[in-house]
Amino acid sequence: MLVIPLAALTGCSWNRLPDGQFTGLDGAVWAPDEAVATSAGLYVRLPYAGRLVRIAPSGTVDEIDFGRARVSRIAAAPDGETVVAFVDEYFCAPDDARDLRQATTIAGCDSDDLTVNASIRLVRGTAVAGVQPVNGAYNAVEFSVDGRFGVAHIDNFDDVQLNGVVNLNGIAVLDLGDDTSEVVTVGFAPDRVLFNYDAAGDATSAVVLSRNRVASVDLSSRPYATTQFPLTLDPDVVREPNGIDLTPDGRYALISTTDEPDLYVIDLVDQSINIIDLSGDPATLQVDEAADRTVLVYDDQAVVEVMEHGFFTVDALGLDEAMNQVTTIDGQALLWGNRNQHDLYRLDLETRELVEYTVQNPAVSLHVAPTRDFAIALTRPENGQTSTGVDALYDANPGMEVVDLLGDESVPFLLEGQGIGVAYTFDEANLDALVLQQGVDYLLSYDLYTGQTTEVTLSDPPVAIGTLPEDGRFFITHDTPLGLVSFYDPQSGDLVEVSGFGATGLLDPIQFAADPEVAP
């Protein structure tokens, strides 16, 4: 008699699950395009549940314990071991006891009764250490390469959580060595940060770009000493910086501004400013350390300018098309465009030799091989209504261009889906490019030396690809609602899939750090 009701306990088959209702979650279950890799594994944020999990290549999944704090953002520190997590703790204290009944979720708590305490926490392995309170408005952090300092600031002003008084003139300097933080005033709306280093590779100062101002923060002093450089003396004039780089010796900061053909050369040592005339408002400026030159390109001018760092003289070279992107590689600069350009250039910064490549379709991204002898440009379809034959075929499909950086040839390929990521594996004899395509459930492996292609079958279409530090393996995130990550070993060809981690905490997402109670 007991067998019959017990049999009912097993429920329906997977084909007959009850699904008569519809509902929506306020937030994604997991963030496949924000995964962060360290030597300890892959860290994935779960936005709806407000949690963070670590996925090891062996397949184990561990939840990082933040107590009742919601994780809002993560970033990897340059040391390859530390993950920085922005966490928020929510408190609800309504004035009226009758409102307590509604305050079971963050959305149910009136905004006047809601308090948010933001902090930055450091994660190493599965342990959380180093809690640094910061203003909840800060939504980005930049790290020095030595991993000692971090600068928290507002990066995206459209995604700012306001809670209390916010200082839009300040940044938070984090010293990860002694777990301290300090707010420093640098200028209105700071949004770009670069670091200077000494001969030993230790960070010495941070250069912060803000509206109408550049600030240099001395990281060796306590409290942090700041030197500010105004970009204009007229308070009615707005100078919005759009590009910054530092010369290899760290002495000069090079700053371009929106809608102005001026380049500000700020001497951080002698504290002076020199203004260089350019051909126009540069789309991109980038310093090449090997050649000790700065490369500038323009959206609306088919010209590239090269500036040396002694007297800051500028040489201009004509192009067939205006380029808006620059990638520097050891004394050479690759010039390309992500709009409608069909040209790609390789410029030798010493000899000024210019090599032109033609790509079939406009590029969306450029990926240089670590061996520096090839680059892959992922291209997109374009509207070629007047094209015929093979040109029409290329125009209608996404593709990739394999650019020979030692020669002047590029080889076009058609892809099945839009290319969304490239990674490289190499040894002394082989160089393979792993290409991800949107909506396509295999990984294309292309041998750049032999031209051979192989396909690595995936369970689901991919979203992103990256490498695990000090491991040699690659991680691939997939477009699945409940979470799927693959770890691929190109040496052995093994593919390990880890799934289901997106369901962690799905039934009870973190809401409040403490149970709501009536305000005293």
Place this chain on the structure above:
Amino acid sequence: MTVLWTALTGLAFAQVAPPSEDAEPAPMTVVEPTNAPDPEEEDVVFVTDQDDALTEPTPDVPDHRVLTLGIDMGHQYTGQPDYALFPGNDLMLSLGARVQVAVVDRLQIVGTWQHGQRGAQVESFGADDPDDFVAALFVDQFALGPRLDVSIYDYAYPYVSAQAMLWRGAVRLDDDRSTTANPNQLRNAGLGFGGLVVGGLEIRIPDRWLSLYAEFGHRWVMRTTLGDLGTLRPRGYVQRLGIAVRL
């Protein structure tokens, strides 16, 4: 439903236990009345207590129906935020069965089983490319406890009952309905203990072998962990309507 019908059919054919052999039979005395007809003319035997006349009213015969088997349908409140993945107007339909054994007059022991399930297609907003998955919840509740009733004209029997409860919940998630082999077919279950208090009214049909009942109450279950998915804490009112056979 097939499983439930089979269960009920099997239970309906359960035999009633015979009376105990140790019980003493009621005393009977046969008395031949003075004005009784000639026993040779009529084959009638009058059975009566020797101190009572034939015109005394027949006393009540005790009800020997000790086993009650019932099936019912009802709702359970599920309006807590825990159930965000399984919407349904804050209610979950449940089907169940019960076995009730009389202990002494007005006191029974009742055991019940309730099964409920609900599911939804869940879309996650906020993602660049929203995806959806199916979330289904299966609930089984087993309760056992005493039941007290009173009789109103032998037809209506209001009652109350307090029962200990074992609650089992199972959640299934599936993000690809086109295949049964996708890696994200997830299943998690958990057991929790709690209690149930109900009050109701039973209406017994003449001859007393069939009855109808309606009950309303409240249940509490401890917070129950369902693996990595999280926890549920079922609580709230319950209501049921049922039909039973009394054996």
